[in-house]
Amino acid sequence: MNSERAAFLDEKERQELLRLARTTLELYVREHKEPDMAAPEGKLASPGAAFVTLTNKGRLRGCIGYTEAVAPLYKVVRECVMAAATEDRRFPPVSAGELAFIDLEISVLTPMVPIRAEDVEVGRHGLMISHQQKRGLLLPQVPVDLGWDREKFLDQVCVKAGLPPGAWRRGAELKGFTAEVFGERE
Numbered sequence: 001m002n003s004e005r006a007a008f009l010d011e012k013e014r015q016e017l018l019r020l021a022r023t024t025l026e027l028y029v030r031e032h033k034e035p036d037m038a039a040p041e042g043k044l045a046s047p048g049a050a051f052v053t054l055t056n057k058g059r060l061r062g063c064i065g066y067t068e069a070v071a072p073l074y075k076v077v078r079e080c081v082m083a084a085a086t087e088d089r090r091f092p093p094v095s096a097g098e099l100a101f102i103d104l105e106i107s108v109l110t111p112m113v114p115i116r117a118e119d120v121e122v123g124r125h126g127l128m129i130s131h132q133q134k135r136g137l138l139l140p141q142v143p144v145d146l147g148w149d150r151e152k153f154l155d156q157v158c159v160k161a162g163l164p165p166g167a168w169r170r171g172a173e174l175k176g177f178t179a180e181v182f183g184e185r186e
Contacts, residue, residue: 007180008108013043014182017077021052021104022184024081030096034082040074048073049109051139051179052080054094056101062088067112067128067137067177077106105183107139115176117168120150126179127157131172136161140179 009017023035039045050073051065062084066076081104085094094102112128120127126140136157143153155165158172168174 044074045072051107053105107179107181112175112177125176128175134161
């Protein structure tokens with residue numbers, strides 16, 4: 001897997017995507033409406049895969065994403081913001097009273113490719129594991145934030161999929177990707 005990747009978006013594009021995400025979050029949570037805005041041009045209008053992570057005072061509050069580039073990046077981010085705020089089954093919907101405490105983080109993903117466990121680099125690669133009907137994904141920043149080494153990362157992506165730790169050693173399929181990660185707290 002080629003893990004070297006130049007930034008896909010420049011700083012102006014990142015800020016535009018964060019503004020779009022914040023506007024969408026505020027309007028959708030307060031009024032259950034999507035913002036009516038002109039489509040951006042350039043890279044933001046290109047197909048993209050992304051995840052949006054919401055945190056409240058540093059604690060996970062929602063995370064939803066697309067692993068494949070099925071729509072323009074700005075639309076993917078807009079849909080992911082709304083879903084992370086209202087459809088992440090681990091949490092109740094975000095309330096209007098929480099908005100001032102919510103921080104947004106966007107992860108723009110590269111295409112997923114098969115990867116061997118020994119090639120996984122903590123902090124560089126995100127992982128998706130699948131076996132039979134089960135699938136789980138962890139973004140590249142997760143093991144860094146939690147202080148995991150490679151083996152713990154591999155075991156935890158198994159757990160996320162509902163598989164036993166170590167399933168990555170016993171026939172489960174591993175795919176890796178990198179991500180350009182940026183957020184409001186930077």
